[in-house]
Amino acid sequence: MSGSDSQRMRGGQPVFILDEDAERTQGKDARTSNITAGEAIAESVRTTLGPKGMDKMLVSDGGDVVITNDGATILDEMDIEHPAAQMVTEVAESQEESVGDGTTSAAILAGQLLSEAEDFIEDEIHPTTIVEGFSQARDIALEALDEQILDVDIDDDVLTDIARSAMTGKGTGGITAETLAESIVYAVGQVESNGTIHDENIQIVAQPGESSSATEVVDGVIIDEEPLRDDMPRSVDDATVAVIDTDLDTRETEADIEYDVQSADQLDSAIANEQRELRQYADSLADAGVDVVFVTGDIADMTAGFLANDGILAFDSLSSDDADAVLRTTGANRLATVDDIESEDLGQVDSIAVERYGEDELLFVSGTTQADAVTLFVRSGTEHVLDELERAVGDGVDAVIAAAETGGVVPGAGCTEIQLATAVRSAAAGIEGREQLAVEAFADALDSIPRTIAENTGMDPIDALVEVRAANEDGRGGILARAERGTVGDPVEQGVLDPATVKREVLSSATEAATMIVRIDDVITAE
Secondary structure, three states: OOHHHHEEEEOOEEEEOOOOOOEEEEHHHHHHHHHHHHHHHHHHHHOOOOOOOOOEEEEOOOOOEEEEOOHHHHHHHOOOOOHHHHHHHHHHHHHHHHOOOOHHHHHHHHHHHHHHHHHHHHOOOOHHHHHHHHHHHHHHHHHHHHHHOOOOOOOHHHHHHHHHHHHOOOOOOHHHHHHHHHHHHHHHHHOEEOOEEOHHHEEEEEEEOOOHHHOEEEOEEEEOOOOOOOOOOOEEEEEEEEEEOOOEOOOOOOOOOOOOOOOHHHHHHHHHHHHHHHHHHHHHHHHOOOOEEEEOOOEOHHHHHHHHHOOOEEEOOOOHHHHHHHHHHHOOOEEOOOOOOOHHHOEEEEEEEEEEEOOEEEEEEEOOOOOOOEEEEEEEOOHHHHHHHHHHHHHHHHHHHHHHHHOOEEEOOOHHHHHHHHHHHHHHOOOOOOHHHHHHHHHHHHHHHHHHHHHHOOOOHHHHHHHHHHHOOOOOOEEEOOOOOOEEEOOOOOOOEEEHHHHHHHHHHHHHHHHHHHHOOEEEEOO
16 A cells, blocks of 8 residues: 555644555545456356256355356355455346345346446546436336336236246256246145235245155145144144243243252152143143144143143244244234133144155144135255255245236347346437447446356357347247247247246346446545
């Protein structure tokens, strides 16, 4: 660091403003460093985009391995230190949290915008001009996106196409992808009420040991729990359920009290009183007609024995999330005590069963009529494939919810980006000043999406881009992967659709991140 960076002269005397260990990068050097870091992050996920995208293997220091082509997962698993690179990573995180899909596209678009900005900076175009141009182009693209929304009814067939498109290239394929898509649409439909989708009622549980074709939809919830005792029933049909939010154990006083026991009779009396208290818990539940009890606290061993004698299936130390899932599924109310249990506080469910899968036991609470809750029980042969399949199903669920809630879908396969790029270029002609150059560059950045898809499907990216542009002049065209290599065709006819809200979020978040990085002209690093 030069002396001029760490001090300023005032009255002939140096004034130190930074610690001597501080590092400072300014102006063009700062922008170049930040842009390069952002581009590197985008490049790391570029090859994963599209139906033929490649996977990444991420290995931690501890030897844990993650194999995926999900952009958000890749960036989350990477150990990224550069602050500008972290900003691009946050684009994917924001995309994932907002709409659950389009994370790779958002990162790639942000990286390409930074690449375009880098060329302008080399040509001495002021960053404010670049930012203004990108912002104008984004608004033009968002307006044009509304015109791309298809005039179709968002029925189950369209939602199935949405789910399949979101999962394409993510460890699913063929009949499995079609079956998964149909299951996802059914699951989302189960948690829809009066036009509102209660996505908190959709659960995804993954379990290895079977092929992906064994994936099924369970009307209810699945919990990683096992009975307190082996002599309790492992399944109950037409079960009456209680959820208790306390301990079923001897009551403890807050005061520090000591008892002076001077005879065996006194000791026997104390033990009898304790047993009577623990017995009362089981009697109260049995008298209320409870078949299965879920307790968030602890159940004493003696109480568990009494419950088993009464034929009551019991689970304790239930997490708050699992307790809430049982409440939603069975329609029960959370109870603070077992005293004076009312029938309206109890839940009902068609079946509660504990099933063994290898060394694991899972509790199925299914067939409910009291509340809408559904679980996608995802199966696969190996852990690595299962993890990726679980992520794919999650993306499919998010995409279907996004399309169902907003009611807008657009062509996929890069078709929409081509149309938006064309609209931005047309509008650029009416923009004065150097901002016009930035607007045109934004259109070029949009082209990077179909160009990348084409490259990842084995096509020549330049030839494919020319062909797709031509197809969209008087119709629709996108990069489809219906054979060994990609082809240009109508994505709507092939059922390749995306929620419009995903595209909208990609445009907004990528532009926001790129313009924020471009505006930084001073990086100060200090202890």
